[in-house]
Amino acid sequence: MTKPHDAYFEDFGLSGLTKYFRHPVARNTAAGLDLAGTLTERYGPVYVQDILTDIQRLAPLPDEVLNTLWLAATEAYVDPVSEGYDIRTWLGRIADICVTRIRQNDPSLISAAPAPEPDPDLREAVLAEIRETAPALTEKAVTSIYAAPLPDVTPALERAVTEVDPDLGFRLYLRALKAYFVPISEARYDRFISLGERFGYHELVVDDGNLNIWSDLVD
Structure with missing residues (x-):
């Protein structure tokens, strides 16, 4: 099969981002957003587009499911809800950081394509x-x-x-x-x-x- 992700030598997309949400680097939501901004600058628009695509594709899931997925991926090192965010707003903040970074290279950014039909x-x-x-x-x-x-x-x-x-x-x-x-x-x-x-x-x-x-x- 084609290897759409074979340029990556580490986890990518939202799952790849969450691995960095660990103490002491991401000790709270403010530090987490700073971290997201740093990573999007470091890795560039292709990496960032995959994060944005994952967030957009998760959007139809209920808030409680989104929250569980976030907490499970990070072992709740950063718990946005406990700091006053609802999970959809939190993911939206990360998405906004991604959009800003991508538009530095592509001002015509549009929403992510739907996920391919699953096997x-x-x-x-x-x-x-x-x-x-x-x-x-x-x-x-x-x-x-x-x-x-x-x-x-x-x-x-x-x-x-x-x-x-x-x-x-x-x-x-x-x-x-x-x-x-x-x-x-x-x-x-x-x-x-x-x-x-x-x-x-x-x-x-x-x-x-x-x-x-x-x-x-x-x-």
Whole structure:
């Protein structure tokens, strides 16, 4: 298949942005917006367009799902709602930063194109991985000592896959596994790499060193 993302050697789009939302760099929303501005300047319009596209494609999801996806990807290091933002406004602020950066190069910026028609087999493969790791991910998301319990993480990820785009859903799922350091087996890791190849990812998009792989785990 064509590899639309093979120029990236790390996670990209909104999932790639969220990995930087960590203490002490992004200790609150103000610092988070400064960080987003710095990253959009550093990486340029193509990288920024992918962030904007992800945000625009997520827009039809309900606020509570959007909030869960954000918190799961960042392990709530930055919780916009706790600082007085609603999640849609928060994502809109990040989108505005992206639009400003892109229009430096392309003043005729228009909304992102709709997601391509999903491959049903790819969608089902991602859903299968999410459902199989649901108990472990949910346990970590509920018992984290760093953030409030997040019991609905798996249903939110499933909705991202089924109602938005399996590509984006898979990246957000991987980011949640990394954020909560959920143990996975080597066999599952190999399946993740294979799925990434089918989406056109470099293997470093799938694993940037933050997946928690156990050689003796069978899952």
